[in-house]
Amino acid sequence: MSAAEQLVLAPETESPHSGEAFELEVLAADGAGDVDESFGGEAALQPSAGMVSPAKIGPFKAGLWRGKVTLTGPGATHLRISSLGGGKASGDLLFKVRDDKPAAKPPFNAACPGCGLTLEIQAPDVYRCHRCGEIYFVDRWAHSISLKPRPPEELLDAAATSRVSLSFPADVNLLRAVRTFLVAVLNENGYQQEMINDLEIAADEAVTNVVEHAYGYDNGKTVFVELRLDKSGVQVKVKDHGPAFDPLQGEVVNLDQHIAARRRGGLGLHLMQSLMDRLEYRREDGFNVLTLTKHGEPR
Amino acid sequence: MDLLNIEVVDSAQNAEIVVFRLKGHLDAQTVRELEGSFTLQLQAARVRWIVDLGGLDYISSAGLGSFIGVLAELQAKGGNIFFIGMTPKIEKIFKMLGFMRIFKIFASEAEAVRAFKGA
Numbered sequence: 001m002s003a004a005e006q007l008v009l010a011p012e013t014e015s016p017h018s019g020e021a022f023e024l025e026v027l028a029a030d031g032a033g034d035v036d037e038s039f040g041g042e043a044a045l046q047p048s049a050g051m052v053s054p055a056k057i058g059p060f061k062a063g064l065w066r067g068k069v070t071l072t073g074p075g076a077t078h079l080r081i082s083s084l085g086g087g088k089a090s091g092d093l094l095f096k097v098r099d100d101k102p103a104a105k106p107p108f109n110a111a112c113p114g115c116g117l118t119l120e121i122q123a124p125d126v127y128r129c130h131r132c133g134e135i136y137f138v139d140r141w142a143h144s145i146s147l148k149p150r151p152p153e154e155l156l157d158a159a160a161t162s163r164v165s166l167s168f169p170a171d172v173n174l175l176r177a178v179r180t181f182l183v184a185v186l187n188e189n190g191y192q193q194e195m196i197n198d199l200e201i202a203a204d205e206a207v208t209n210v211v212e213h214a215y216g217y218d219n220g221k222t223v224f225v226e227l228r229l230d231k232s233g234v235q236v237k238v239k240d241h242g243p244a245f246d247p248l249q250g251e252v253v254n255l256d257q258h259i260a261a262r263r264r265g266g267l268g269l270h271l272m273q274s275l276m277d278r279l280e281y282r283r284e285d286g287f288n289v290l291t292l293t294k295h296g297e298p299r
Numbered sequence: 300m301d302l303l304n305i306e307v308v309d310s311a312q313n314a315e316i317v318v319f320r321l322k323g324h325l326d327a328q329t330v331r332e333l334e335g336s337f338t339l340q341l342q343a344a345r346v347r348w349i350v351d352l353g354g355l356d357y358i359s360s361a362g363l364g365s366f367i368g369v370l371a372e373l374q375a376k377g378g379n380i381f382f383i384g385m386t387p388k389i390e391k392i393f394k395m396l397g398f399m400r401i402f403k404i405f406a407s408e409a410e411a412v413r414a415f416k417g418a
Contacts, residue, residue, distance in 0.1 A: 264368035
């Protein structure tokens, strides 16, 4: 018997639903189409469109591999398979990936496929788990799809960013808990203490402004905070669905006038501007979005 | 655990001077409690204040604004706020906001008390 030349894909279905795992059998066959029972290597999977998980399968046992595979769609994709290491066996099969189920309504919860940590997701995207480091894609049906061992090249840049989001009622009694959460995430990701202190205060100021001004202390309203962490720094987005208001247009603080007028407020914007490298306000889809950016590398 | 612990005592060195010892987190939630303590002292016509920041783990603009908001009234009545127990973390914020020009900071309660006597 000669060495394996073909890898024959035999899926349980050729029209799986996007993001849902299905059974796949792969047979290593020689030029004559007979199973090569000596084949015990690994193989890489590569779709012509969408994503596949896992991207590497194996080892084969007696020329056969069987396991769960997930494709993302929608539409037609040629799934190519090629052996890794010495051999040159390959194969492909056309799949029609379906997307006809109703999508989940954001925000929704999705679990990290590595450690099970549940995050609240605002939008389908690539995420890096801040607890275990797993890189995964969350689709619009709330499926978490592991991108191990290596995500497609075009997604690597995006995945270098870790995202964490949370939402909570507009209540100053929750400020301490929000700060504790933020500091824990930044600590786990290895940013320097002074940078963490600065972000803690600036984020507190932004959230406090939303609670007091955008929502007028109405704790039936929701504040949204999104963190993006990468090797160049941290971005904190604070979002509210109050009336359009650009906090960056606030007056410049004159301390002497403040004292004379016995004013207490107005210092928050000044602090955010001093502590952050960049502040940006946008009105987006009915939300006020204030983005705080602080540069600094994690350890 | 208390978010903010406020201890209000007469200075051992001069009973006319009130010392506020703050421990914990001073933010938009806990500042209400501090402003309540301030109001009680103002109502008792006690206007010479020393605020000990040494136990504060965190302060935001809400807390800082409470000092600014009460300063004019204290000064109009012949009083003031002096700070002791300054930490590097809070000093950075004081500098950013220009508070070092407005407020006096002392290394100890004894020094702050002496400054009131000289005033």
